[in-house]
Amino acid sequence: MPELPEVETAVRELRPLVVGRVIRGAWSTVPRQLGRLTIRQLASRVRGQRIGSVTRRGKYIVIELERGIVLVHLRMTGRLFVSPTEAKPHVHLRAGFVLDDGHETLYFKDPRTLGTIGYYSSGEAIDSLNVLGWEPLEESVTGAMLRDALRKRTQAIKPVLLDQSLWAGIGNIYASEVCWVAQIDPRTPANRLSAAQCDRLCQAVPEVLSLALERGGSSLRDFMSPEGNYGAYQKEFRVYDRVDEHCDRCGGVIKRIVQAQRSTYFCGTCQKRR
DNA sequence: CCGACAACCTGTGAGC
DNA sequence: TGCTCACAGGTTGTCG
Secondary structure: OOOHHHHHHHHHHHHHHHOOOEEEEEEEOOHHHHOOOOHHHHHHHHOOOEOOEEEEEOOEEEEEOOOOEEEEEOOOOOEEEEEEOOOOOOOOEEEEEEEOOOOEEEEEEOOOOOOEEEEEOHHHHHHHHOOOOEOOOOOOOOHHHHHHHOOOOOOEHHHHHOOOOOEOOOOHHHHHHHHHHOOOOOOOEHHHOOHHHHHHHHHHHHHHHHHHHHOOOOOOOOOOOOOOOOOOHHHHOOOOOOOOOEOOOOOOEEEEEEEOOEEEEEEOOOOOOO
16 A cells, blocks of 8 residues: 555654553564564563654654564555554454553554564664665755666666665655656666656656655555545546546556556656657 | 566456 | 456565
8 A cells, every 4th residue: 555655644643643652562463474573572572662753764664662663564555553442353453552551552454464563673673774775755866866876777767666775665656656747758778767867757756755745645445544534645646547548748648557567657648768 | 687477465346 | 146357555586
């Protein structure tokens, strides 16, 4: 489900709901999602720790405790929210962190169970986050920096935008949207982008992501923020999921192709190479 | 190094 | 109504 705008929305809403609270217990119904730790190990390590902060790096949610860090990745269908503790949680509630006196739980809902929840020492957490690339909304990347980073990359630019070690946080929706804004053919080999195209990409990435964030992200199917809000950016998609519709810029027809096993949407008329 | 593909999972919607 | 298939916001690993 979530790319940077959705994860950032989740973090901002979660923060006031959980920071300062003490984790009283933890459980999971899908041990595979916990990485190396068993359910019992996770529970014993987080028990009694106060939540110090909730932040984001790329698509990871970083929950800092007193003696370690919980890293949550929502993957496709994950969602975090706080609600009253249920005696028999719905089957899609795959994990929970019981808070304070036990009346409320920080739930992890994840129908597809592809998400991950890991508990790490701060050193381990930093190491795993360090492989991520630029933060699109915090680091200003110049066309020259981008061009240099893409120098040896022959793959098409759109799938390259999904590489989290370049920019962290761009996913399949915004990769297509960014290419439309920058007027770049998503099939262009990354190392063949002109200087002007790199400049436009560097503008388009923060522009698209920050507008999406302002709208609370995009809601496809069931995406919902921790407070239960739906994002609104899906109303402003220029190309994503709009095959055969007309381009807002030139009236051309929007196409769908598959790159690296993911759908790509673009205008066949105004997103030309060069 | 690169691209293609499978795998990890469940749910939904379209088409027949 | 019920079946099958394609597809879904992500990432990782294998193979040629």
